[in-house]
Amino acid sequence: MRKVKEFFIEKLILICGLASIFFVILIFLFLAKEGLAVFKSVTPSNFLLGKSWYPISEPARLGILPLICGSLLVTLGAAIISVPIGVACAVYIAEIAPLKIKEILKAGIELLAAIPSVVLGFIGMVTLVPWVKSIFHLPTGLTALSGSIILAFMAMPTIVSIAEDALYSVPKSYKEGAFALGATHWQTIYRVLLPAASSGIVAAVMLGIGRVIGETMAVMMITGNAAVIPQNILVPVRTLTATIAAEMGEAVTGSEHYFALFAIGIVLFIMSFIINVTADLFLHKRR
């Protein structure tokens, strides 16, 4: 009797074990189901490279290049800010901070990671946006720059914690060897530890960037609403994610617009798939 019960429990465990694979496939299937339908109205190359996004005009113009540029610009900006600062902070925490402070800093970074994006978006809206507007004398502070700064704060905890793990797992013998040869602590860090932890740090950066590309609420509240290809970083932009969030409410189920938004979803899904799988490969490379 016990054996029968255990047999069923173990089968249930197996099914749940396969659940993640099942859900990934399911997500992709449903995105494809609704998203691929848009290619009845527009060719893939026009979709991806078209410069005009006017989904509700007659006829609809469904080119997402401005949105791709928006996402890339904001992400690039966020990366330029968050990567050096994030890696530097990881080095500080891993190598220099005294033990008690280290624990506090790590907890602090974890709490930063937990702040909901809508809260950061709200704060960005009420503090950063007016500030950017006045400093650069712009008609509006809702710009790609504002977005990049706030997104940098969302990427940094990811970068810091994974890079810190990578530095921490460099074998102590590397460090001791360098010291034995008379190197200073700093020399050891940049000549020995950073190169040794490089694949982990690359993974950290990729995952941070992945998080930024996928961000929705904060960008929606801060980067303005202009679905045009940006000329510089001080103008409003629209990202892929914000487009979906902002327009899905108006799109009629089953309309072209609806399918187009799902198609954007497919693009995002594939981008995050590539980034995450590559980052994972880098994380496991060290073995």
Added chain:
Amino acid sequence: MRNTQRSQKIAFFFLLLATLLIVIPVGLIVVIIIQKGLPAINWQFLSDIPRQGMRTGGIFPAIIGTFYLVLGSIVFALPIGLLAAIYLSEYAKDSPLNRVIKLAIVNLSGVPSVVYGLFGLALFVVFLKFGASILSGSLTLGIMILPIIITTSREALESVPQSFREVSLSLGASKWQTIRHIVLPNAVPGILTGTILGLGRAAGETAPILFTVAAFYLPQLPKSIFDQAMALPYHLYVISTQVPNVDEKVRYGTALVLLSLVLFMNLVAIVIRYNFRKKKKW
């Protein structure tokens, strides 16, 4: 020699600066929200419904909505996530399937939250015809936090020493008995930590609930899982961007309530994890 010492001092100064550049703004954000949001917090704010187009009144329905959604998401994600973690840790440890499953988990955790919203819309709201409802929202959030639950539970299970399993099996206990009586009970703190972190994440997310459950304004509380609901993150978004002339302190107050909720849960999880590591009996 003096030059290298000097470069080190300069380098370390910049490293500290970088750290402060992250930590200080975060502290400032929290302080600003507390300072400007606290005046709005009173019993009426927390227990009343929004009035005058959400410019005054309270945020009670949003708090309740968030509570239901979070509860719903964990009801779905915890059993499945825990069993999946048991599978990875106890049954498939060395199989090639393990790597594929882990890759799927990495993927799920990287999917943008708005894509989860699309998925929830397509599957639960439209295809399964649950409509925009607490059910759809909870299921969507549940799948979103599944990776967190699986990963932290798996780590907790794997940290139970292998020798305990060997001892149990050598006494003639079955594999499942060993898991149920020895491995699981000793992994509970880690599992609890992961669950709370998952709850915190579910409470703060907006994009997945935008099209699956969130209602702009619902004066009455939801009566069943098929009803729509308001939720704190969405409410904050709405009163910050869609409703003009909302008193500043109402906005900050809402942000404060949401932030406190999420940070509190994360703090509890961190404390549990810290105590568990200190008091480990083996």
Added chain:
Amino acid sequence: MVKFSAKNLNIWFGQTHALRGVNIEVEENEILSVIGPSNSGKTSFLRMLNRLNELHPGFKMRGWLEFNQEDIRKIDVEVLRKRVGMVFALPLPLPLSIFENVAYGVRMHGEKNRNKISEIVERSLKQSYLWDEVKDRLSVSAFKLSGGQQQRLCIARTLAVEPDVILFDEPCSGLDPISTAKVEEAMLKLKKDYTIVLVTNNVKQAARVGDRTAFFLSGELVELDKTEKIFTAPRDQRTDGYIRGKFG
């Protein structure tokens, strides 16, 4: 009666050929000492007897192994492990109270009656000479006991499920001489009712305790004979070399 019988037993862990063509019989109610240097296969052999080797990924077996004249692979593994108990090298109490440690196996095999369980716990702790030292604190965590006490607790735990055979895997390697003596004393008293197979690195212990002694080297059974004979006039030169401490 022959308890275990191995014929041409070969096992592999992945690419490692851990046991090579082992032929051996374990007699009822004897203490069989198994000696040999590290990696000689003695522990691998011991773990064949309660099928613990199967937990290892990459485990493969060829040949024949019987328990009570039945193919060991055909016996339900949980039933086998109830009848063939094991005491490990390091004291390994489960993270439970003293009482619950001893009661664990009994509960897992379905006993629910509280009185019966208490009876069994008391009897087992007496059999391993631990009862007097712990009878007033049975609900205390097992980790609070000393190393020697923990090992005796592990013996009690194994006895509680009423096995026919007890396997000892270097049981005294983490213990001081006094605790070691206590464990050896328990082993000698247990021989009356149980069959015992003892793997040990301590050649002198093997001589003190075993009726017969088996010498393993590089996965092969080199020699098996009455303990007296092995230690005074071994047939094989390698046995002689090991016993004298020339290697291992």
